[in-house]
Amino acid sequence: MSQIDTIRLQVMWNRLVSVVEEQAMTLLRTAFSTSVREAGDLSAGVFDPEGRMLAQAVTGTPGHVNTMAEAVPNFIAEIPRERMYPGDTYVTNDPWKGTGHLHDITMVSPSFRGGELIGFFACTAHVVDVGGRGFGADGKSVYEEGLQIPIMKFAERGEVNRDLLAIVRANVREPSQVIGDFYSLASCNDVGHRRLMEMLDEAGLDGLDSLAAFILSRTRAAILERIATLPKGSWSNTLLTDGYDEPVRLAAEVTIGEDSGGEGSVNVDFSGCSPVSRCGINVPLTYTKAYACYAIKCVVAPDIPNNAASLAAFTISSPANIVNAERPAPVALRHVIGHMIPDLVLGALAKALPGQILAEGAAALWNIHISVRPAPGAPGPGARHAEVLMFNSGGMGARPGLDGLSATAFPSGVHTMPIEATEHTGPIVIWRKELRPDSGGAGRQRGGLGQTIEIAPAEGHEFDFSAMFDRIGTPARGRDGGADGAPGSVALDDGTRLRPKGWQHVPAGRRLILQLPGGGGFGDPAERTPEARAADRARGYVTETET
Incomplete structure (x- = not known):
């Protein structure tokens, strides 16, 4: 040519x-x-x-x-x-x-x-x-x-x-x-x-x-060239998530080697993950593969176009389990576990490439589906039913040379949904949506901050909501000496604690308060520069009382 x-x-x-x-x-x-x-x-x-x-x-x-x-x-x-x-x-x-x-x-x-x-x-x-x-x-x-x-x-x-x-x-x-x-x-x-x-x-x-x-x-030539530069061997990692009614164990082994043709290959095996759940947090293997490939590509070849040839360099294997759920398993919230796959795979790659991989982050989107209806006895003219879907993000893990990004959807990459657009779709009021101080894990590089979000039904309404939240019982872990990010929480404004998953009720006159998790820190917190610490306090990312 x-x-x-x-x-x-x-x-x-x-x-x-x-x-x-x-x-x-x-x-x-x-x-x-x-x-x-x-x-x-x-x-x-x-x-x-x-x-x-x-x-x-x-x-x-x-x-x-x-x-x-x-x-x-x-x-x-x-x-x-x-x-x-x-x-x-x-x-x-x-x-x-x-x-x-x-x-x-x-x-x-x-x-x-x-x-x-x-x-x-x-x-x-x-x-x-x-x-x-x-x-x-x-x-x-x-x-x-x-x-x-x-x-x-x-x-x-x-x-x-x-x-x-x-x-x-x-x-x-x-x-x-x-x-x-x-x-x-x-x-x-x-x-x-x-x-x-x-x-x-x-x-x-x-x-x-x-x-x-x-x-x-x-x-194909470009991706194989990148794989050839990687260390050869196998590395494993495990990760706990909240699950539905009990924690879910995720396990992965990343193997970097050469295939029978002498060309580079990367395989991720998910043996050792928890069995299929009775609730809808299971993941079809195609979705597991999607995020496992994405995690590897972020490290190995972020600048190489994503197409059939680049994806073919990565293979996935797994017995039937929560990340390889077979029909007719419930899979509606497959993203909650699926979004944890990159942190799981990156944790294994961190052992192959020490000092080069970011810390764990909030990972799973904090999606909330709200079904709004008029409260009993509410006046008729302004009352209506509506289905409202809202995507929210916690903090990313800190990177080897940079702080974690706050309220950022990694690995999904979706945008923040403006509250004006969300309120327009149904009779709800978002009273507060702001960064959550002290939620990023301490480290040489600080983890990204989560958010505090306060939602209420509009006057004369009540709502049921589907909680799709994680990192409440199992926060994002820091890396290389960094501290864990803050866990999330779900509650009403009167202090009533709510479950992280499942349909629940917010009555008229009450507010739902979501505290989104932060990302883990990277490196020894004692090595953070005085200038960075001062900037954190000045911006309100860290409170004066934090030790």
């Missing part, structure tokens, strides 16, 4: 990334759910005809992107090529063939050019409701957790499946929002297809074959 050809293909690769970024932004701008529109809880990507991901949008979460990369081949296996037509869009929320739980809708659209299938566009988004028990851990099987949509056609040759929409409308609490998101997902794939056709027209190409070969070969 000539240098000119190489440059040309590299430019087209960059252009392809811009295509899928516009695809994602279309979803972001048209979505009905606040979790998508405000927090960016989505993914978008383009795939070759074999279902290999060529490019992903920067906008999105690792849990969605990497599971979507596994999902597209499932669509191809389910829908024969002879039943694929221009104008088609396929859909599922199958946790084991999609992205891990029923609240995520994945849509895949074939891309045709001149009558030939040249690839696929895919996207995923979290919808506000899928029926059943709602977004929570209380279900005892996936059948209780909501409507299941097998891989099927949302649209054929541009004609939307009205029967599917009627079934969805009859089974969810917010049909307008959910069906609106279905159309947003389908539309964003259409935008990706149109932009791809424009790009191929400009380049004078009939398809993606030459570009796909270039992307995958270059990525």
Whole structure:
């Protein structure tokens, strides 16, 4: 290949990334759910005809992107090529063939050019409701957790499946929002297809074959080169999480070696994790793989594009357990355990790469689903029912050379949801949302701070809420001598302690107070500079009374 050809293909690769970024932004701008529109809880990507991901949008979460990369081949296996037509869009929320739980809708659209299938566009988004028990851990099987949509056609040759929409409308609490998101997902794939056709027209190409070969070969060579520089061997780590009604043990062994072809490989084995839970905190293996791969890639190759070739360098193994839950295990809150996977894997890598890995953080998002209703005897005119979903983040662990980021969603990467947008979706009032002093673990580098959030039903209302919280009984651990982060807590403003998981009630006139956990510190606290200590006190990150 000539240098000119190489440059040309590299430019087209960059252009392809811009295509899928516009695809994602279309979803972001048209979505009905606040979790998508405000927090960016989505993914978008383009795939070759074999279902290999060529490019992903920067906008999105690792849990969605990497599971979507596994999902597209499932669509191809389910829908024969002879039943694929221009104008088609396929859909599922199958946790084991999609992205891990029923609240995520994945849509895949074939891309045709001149009558030939040249690839696929895919996207995923979290919808506000899928029926059943709602977004929570209380279900005892996936059948209780909501409507299941097998891989099927949302649209054929541009004609939307009205029967599917009627079934969805009859089974969810917010049909307008959910069906609106279905159309947003389908539309964003259409935008990706149109932009791809424009790009191929400009380049004078009939398809993606030459570009796909270039992307995958270059990525594979780059990722293997990085793995070759790593120490070889096996390292293990264990981690406790709160679980539902008893702590959950997570265990991982990371092995860095060479495969039979003499090329680098990294395997993570999850033998030794707790068994499948009776409650909905279980994780399908595809979601476990998504976050294990993300953790390794953050350390090994953060600058190498994420696609089928880079993901193929990492393998995952596990017996049936809480991180490899098989159907029909309840999996609604698979993110609570799934978001702990990076801290687990990074803890093993810290033994292989001492002094280079950040401390543990809050990890799991503190999501809260609020079901608001008029209080008994409340006046009618302003009273209403609503379903409100809110994403919140604790502190990140401290890094070897920098303090941890406060109130930051690592590893999920979702944005903070503005309180104005959240209050607009339902009759609630967020009285306080501020950084939580003294919650970051002490160290040479301080852990990131959690938040204090105070939520109340609006006048004349009450609400039930689904708690999806962790790091209350098992705080984030410091690294290399750093102190643990502060644990979280859940209570009413009258001091009543509440459970970290499950549906609970907040009566009219009461406020729910969430204290989000902080990240662990890194290094000996005695080595923190006087200037950094003074800055912490001046900014209110650490109180004057802290020892």
